Amino acid sequence: MSTPLSGPGSATQTPGREPDGSPPSRSRLPRPRFRATRDDAPITVTGLAGKVLLLGLTAGVAVWAAFPLIAAEMWAGLALLAASTAGLFYLYLTRRHIPAKYLVPGTLFLIAFQVFPVLYTASTAFTNFGDGHRGGKDDAIVAIQSSSVTQVPGSAEYALSIATKGDPATGSLVFLVSDPGTGAVSVGDPGGLRKLDAADVTVATGGKVTAADGYTVLNFGQASARSKEITDLVVPTAGGALRSSGLSRAYEGKAVRVYEAGCDCVRDTETGRTWTADEEAGAFVAADGERLAQGWKVNVGLRNFTRVLTDESVSGPFLSTLIWNFAFAIGSTGGTFLLGMLIALVLHSPRMRGTNFYRVLLVLPYAMPSFAMLLAWRDMFNADFGLINNLFGLDVDWFGQAWTARLAVILVQLWLGYPYMFLVATGALQAIPRELTEATSVDGASPWQSFRAVTLPLLLVALSPLLISSFAFNFNNFNAIYLTTDGAPFPADNPTNGATDLLITYTYRLAFGGQGAQLGFAAAISLFIFAIVAVVSAVSFRRTRKQEEVYA
């Protein structure tokens, strides 16, 4: 890797003549011979060993990945895996397709974890996917029936133990129950009830399971910490479903709400009320419009998009969020650029001593872990005992009012971002030949005039691509908001869309927030953000190019 340029032939070269491989210099070489030499390059031992090792690794990974696919009977996935492995083997064993050998490794990751998720996002945006609309219709029916299970007087009671296969605090829960009549032990999860081998379990007197192979039985403390989940866990059985009553008893009850295929509806056997399946909404709807919480995933067309634009409870906040989003991105990019450039200009003087010393200290914010400093800033703005209020003798509830909160997050961005702009501007200033500014001062221009006419345009040409990418970055600067204000302050009537929320934090709250995930809607907003960022970037790249033609 680190072998210097000692290869035969390189000594006779005159490097640095043509910066960019311009066609004329290339065409001087006799092309066909050049090709032939390349293809006849000898096979070296290291090259061969590397190839064998990497292809062996690929084969190993492919085999490892194949087993679960076979077990889950996902034949399409298996075919895809086989095809891509075969493709990789072909590519690296043949001597053709040289560019592809270099492009494929990165492209594979790009397709799997960027392009495919983007396409998936696009398709999710047209569905009602989210809490209550996750699976198919059959899943919804099972969930509705089993969640309506109530205890029938005189039904069987079981001794119950709560267990999990994973971590006691987070692993998914199962019920371990022993039949009071036969003593047979079964394990139950939302998929149903399965018998366990008597040899694998230890049952205490009274029927409570104390240990089971492959499961961790939760102790009382661990179980009571998750009592909400335990209450919600329903195990479907042949006659109804099994639910917990407390932490150590379970009962089998009957479903009150039953699906009837004839009318494609759910009927409540106690009240007689019916909810008919609405294929468009993906839910069971009663005559008066009441919906059951459990629905299924259906295609809703453009409804998520039109909801952003027309639903007033969404479009109003969305518009103000969008405006603030632009203000935030422009404010933090522009502010950091101005401050960074100012300090770079100040230090850029031949008579200035100690610039290295200043530089080391100035860029420290850039080298600090930004996520942690954002959290530290959040507490510096604390209204009761924050540093800012203490230091300046203020009594401001920074994150309690919209405008102070906005000011605060921009100030934090300024602190985090200006060292970067300072570094970049310093580099760009050093690249501007001193003769240019000297010439203007000979011509009698004031420092300000020469800055306006020479330095600034040249700086902007060099830095505008960076400014654009900085804008794009800040437009979606999730950390900046989530780790400081988390969108606060929120208006009293709308707890999902705060004054400092960016579109990306708003989307995140829709998708993963406490009030029930709306994944389809969140995906639609993601596409909106993408469109906005793409348009802004495209327009500004175009303007930059024009600018470069003027000044370069």
Added chain:
Amino acid sequence: MTTVKLNPTVRRRNRWFAQVGWRHLVAVLGVLFSLFPIVFVLSAALNPLGTLSTTELVPTDGVSLGNFGGLFERTAFGRWFLNSLLIAGVASFASVFLSALAAYAFSRMRFRGRRVGLLSLLLIQMFPQFLAIVAIYLIFGTITDLWPSIGFNTPWGLLLLYLGGALGVNTWLMKGFFDTLPRELDESATMDGASHAQVFFRIMLPLVAPILAVAGLLAFIGTINEFLMANVFLTSTDSKTLAVGMYGLLEGNERNNNFGIFAAGTLLTAIPTVLVFQFLQRYIVSGLTSGAVKG
């Protein structure tokens, strides 16, 4: 300007201030702005009481290292630190390598689809990966079912995810640098019988080593600070990265009480980056700007 006669020393001092002195003043103000939050964190880390409400800019209650001890005793900080170093280290190394491979192909080879490839990289880059977080969450739900060892709560799954963005970030930057290297170098090596792989590993990579270092460092900083995807991905205590774990330290009611150990953790997190950063600073200045012009 003024008719008042000043003695030469005063006049020289005034001229010095007009030309140089005010620059020092602005620089010192800038340094103060840069430093005061860091000093605040330092003081919180050394504060023996270790709460936010008792922390001042200058520690007045004495100094103790108790918060550093508490950090390792009360939290899984060591584990988080290793996770972060592992994920950020491997991810930045691999992503720089992948984009160097692609940049070599784009810079030195002419093939069908080259322009289209370069343009689509630019386009895909505009869709930040985390905008697809919903889809990624769903995809990895399936992956966790099939292959738990690269699913949720594993460093390897998160690593793979970060590599999905590897090509977009650095390929254009690096292609710019590869373009500046004279073609004669690799062409003569090819004439002498070097294969394309030898040209890449033995000639190109050593020559672009500085930009590899810079790109690697930037990727490293970026990955250490990545919060959104890691937060969705890593929920069990032992699998967390520094960003996710330390965010949890300040959650809820513990916010005030944990501030001291949080500050101690911040300082420890900064150490590797600050060291490497100061070491590479001159590369960064030139690297960022030439990348900017080329990119």
